[in-house]
Amino acid sequence: MRKRILFFLLLTAPALAQHVRIGSNGQPEPFAHTFSIVARDEKTGDLAVGVQSHWFSVGTSVSWGEAGVGVVATQSFTNKSFGMRGLALLKAGKTAQQALDELLRTDEGRDVRQVAIADAKGNVAVHTGKKCIDFAGHQKGATYSVQANMMLNNTVPAAMAGAFEKNAGMPLPERVLSALQAAQAAGGDIRGRQSAVLLMVKGRASDTPWDDNHLVDLRVDDAEQPLAELDRLLRTHRAYEHMNRGDLATEKNDMKGAMDEYGAAMKLFPANLEMQYWTAIALANTKQVDRAVVMLKRIYEADPNWRELTRRLPKVGLLTVSAAELAKLVN
Structure with missing residues (x-):
């Protein structure tokens, strides 16, 4: 038995070695064969x-972005340094193509790389190394690039480009997701699927970078249907955008605005207790106590801790009702 195992290892070692590349720093490079899109919203x-x-966890190695600078996808035998170095080159004034040329010029592994860059000025550049595993290819548009390697067939880039262009009326994150979904529908990765990422940054940097670099920052590290999960997360993200705007309206004592935003969030995810709860509180704050009572009753039945939270809100000014109305809301 031991001899048989040793013989198997000797046979497979050369094949395994083909899938491991040691970078210039002496460390193995990630093996992220995949499909991706980099894009800039024209509007x-x-x-x-x-x-x-x-x-x-493809998002830890392939996707990079910085507000007012650009985005980078580095895949196939991934060179992680291309992410940070590529953005630094763009920040120094290089165009997407100039940055890509500089990255590849000093890279001994350029033949196994697939890299795409979109910069904040609207330039796009892409490279598919001649030793990327079939099917490997890319397609560049005016404001985007789609690229894929180790695909089941050669239709993936065209399917991605078609979906991205067809859905020009969508917000950028939904449009990017449509391109990924089209890639999967066209056959996708020959090995299947496991993880996905969607990152969006502002085209112009501001003096509040904490608001600029993570307009959308969603990752699915390990799932049977990563794009379906990414779609769910994006819809949840949209719902919580309404929640955040509702919270801001509450801070400004704009209870009508808060109710509208919380209500919009709840329509996206009607089963979410958090969204139901703050909609109910907004109703109470706009003198619709009876409607709030009906909603809160269902919420308390699902989780009684929300009742205790209701008792605590008047102290901090988030629930502006009379004592009698408060009693009605908690009882």
């Missing part, structure tokens, strides 16, 4: 990168 100038791969 807003915002930038996005979307990826799906049959590889764990």
Whole structure:
């Protein structure tokens, strides 16, 4: 038995070695064969990168972005340094193509790389190395690039480009997701699927970078249907955008605005207790106590801790009702 195992290892070692490349730093490079898109929104100038791969946590190695600078996708035998170095080159004034040329000029592994860059000025550049595993290819448009390697067939880039262009009326994140979904529908990665990422940054940097670099920042590290999960997360993200605007309206004592925003969030996810709860509180704050009572009753039945939270809200000014109305709301 031991001899048989040793013989198997000797046979498979050369094949395994083909899938491991040691970088210039002496460390193994991630093996992220995948499909991706980098894109710039023509209307807003915002930038996005979307990826799906049959590889764990693809978002930790393939997707990079910085507000007012650009986005990078580095895949196949991934050179992570291309992400940060590529953005640094763009920040120094290089165009997407100039940055890509500089990255590849010093890279001994350029033949196994697949890299795409979109910069904040609207330039796009892409490279598919001649030793990327079939099917490997890319397609560049005016404001985007789609790229894929180790695909089941050669139709993936065209399917991605077609979906992205067809859905020009969508917001950029939804449009990028449509391109990823089209890639999967066209056959996708020959090995299957495991993880996905969607990142969007502002096209113009501001003096509040904490608001600029994560307009959308969603990752699915390990799932049977990563794009379906990414779609769910994006819809949840949209719902919580309404929740955040509702909270801001509450801070400004704009209870009508808060109710509208919380209500919009609840329509997206009607089963979410958090969204139901704050909609009910907004109703109470706009003198619709009886409607709030009906909603809160169902919420308390699902989880009684919300009742205790209701008791605590008047102290901090988030529930502006009379004592009698409060008693009605909690009892």
